[in-house]
Amino acid sequence: MPVLTRLIPSPVVVDIRAGALDDLAGVLADERISHSGRLAVAVSNGSGARLRERIAPTLPGATWYEVGGGTLDDAIRLAGEMKSGHYDAVVGLGGGKIIDCAKFAAARVGLPLVAVPTNLAHDGLCSPVATLDNDAGRGSYGVPNPIAVVIDLDVIREAPARFVRAGIGDAISNINSIADWELANRVNGEKIDGLAAAMARQAGEAVLRHPGGIGDNGFLQVLAEALVLTGIAMSISGDSRPASGSCHEINHAFDLLYPKRAASHGEQCGLGAAFAMYLRGAHEEAVAMARVLRRHGLPVLPEEIGFTVDEFVRAVKFAPETRPGRYTILEHLDLNADQIKDIYADYVKAIGS
Numbered sequence: 001m002p003v004l005t006r007l008i009p010s011p012v013v014v015d016i017r018a019g020a021l022d023d024l025a026g027v028l029a030d031e032r033i034s035h036s037g038r039l040a041v042a043v044s045n046g047s048g049a050r051l052r053e054r055i056a057p058t059l060p061g062a063t064w065y066e067v068g069g070g071t072l073d074d075a076i077r078l079a080g081e082m083k084s085g086h087y088d089a090v091v092g093l094g095g096g097k098i099i100d101c102a103k104f105a106a107a108r109v110g111l112p113l114v115a116v117p118t119n120l121a122h123d124g125l126c127s128p129v130a131t132l133d134n135d136a137g138r139g140s141y142g143v144p145n146p147i148a149v150v151i152d153l154d155v156i157r158e159a160p161a162r163f164v165r166a167g168i169g170d171a172i173s174n175i176n177s178i179a180d181w182e183l184a185n186r187v188n189g190e191k192i193d194g195l196a197a198a199m200a201r202q203a204g205e206a207v208l209r210h211p212g213g214i215g216d217n218g219f220l221q222v223l224a225e226a227l228v229l230t231g232i233a234m235s236i237s238g239d240s241r242p243a244s245g246s247c248h249e250i251n252h253a254f255d256l257l258y259p260k261r262a263a264s265h266g267e268q269c270g271l272g273a274a275f276a277m278y279l280r281g282a283h284e285e286a287v288a289m290a291r292v293l294r295r296h297g298l299p300v301l302p303e304e305i306g307f308t309v310d311e312f313v314r315a316v317k318f319a320p321e322t323r324p325g326r327y328t329i330l331e332h333l334d335l336n337a338d339q340i341k342d343i344y345a346d347y348v349k350a351i352g353s
Helices: 020-030 047-058 072-082 096-109 153-158 161-172 174-188 194-209 217-237 246-257 265-279 283-295 309-322 329-333 337-351
Strands: 013-017 039-043 063-066 089-094 113-117 129-134 137-142 148-152
Touching: 013 020, 013 217, 020 047, 020 113, 020 148, 020 153, 039 047, 039 096, 047 063, 047 089, 063 072, 072 096, 072 129, 089 096, 096 113, 096 129, 148 153, 148 217, 153 217, 161 174, 161 194, 161 217, 161 265, 161 283, 174 194, 174 246, 174 265, 174 329, 194 217, 194 283, 246 265, 246 309, 246 329, 265 283, 265 329, 265 337, 283 337, 309 329, 309 337
Parallel strands: 013 148, 039 063, 039 089, 089 113, 113 148
Antiparallel strands: 129 137
């Protein structure tokens, strides 16, 4: 009997609009996620704490848990504290670290997660992965997808502009990640999930080609949707392949080689994507990508985030070691430092000042 359809892991609710946060209780009740209002809400002591004052009256049955940071210990501690309560769901209200802690804790206690991000810094808000700092550095932990994602564009607009710009870099890097996946398919026969690839690629293209900016609600809507679709694409494929290629290897190299100086995830991924596209010979695409990144105020040269050319070359050379077994343009070309430096010089000339 042929398989004619398949189930796609995705949130029950995706609510992206201005004012969505004020309707959170009603949305969860209408979708039968929480009729009782018994919620465990994880918040930071920053943006989440400020929003707590605003929405706490609409969630009278909620218990609020302040999360100190984004470590594995923080997530385990949160799970331990929540075990004493009887909740319908866990709500992660804050930035990426808080949502990742809430994801891990919800999985640990067997409750569904409602993700309510306060910024759009990266594509982890709807992914089946929690990224947490641990004693060995940073680890990725498999978790269920959020059951609901609620994004209030008014809240996003109030976030520091750098966080939104970082999300742009992360979304656009999908285009390079899919090119790497297709390369691995051609060279090594690695299987591609066509639906996951299509979703991730189109999410990146939508952000790349949108004429608006971070002050425009229409652009923020497209960016938020792109990040959600990217998370669903990773759930469909069962790994991070649709959104993580050579660009993310370069990002991880920055983090490991220069942990105290590394820029944001999205800034490094955007820069890595533009350079990786140039490496693969897609020069026009690399120039177009760099132009859009610049328009949004994102770096396209290592000097713009405080690194020398030699430090960047070292990061690119080291990058394949960060994801053993993943095949990208970096593994394919296997360039030495001098070759990377020469191509980088050409890249700088191509994208201009």
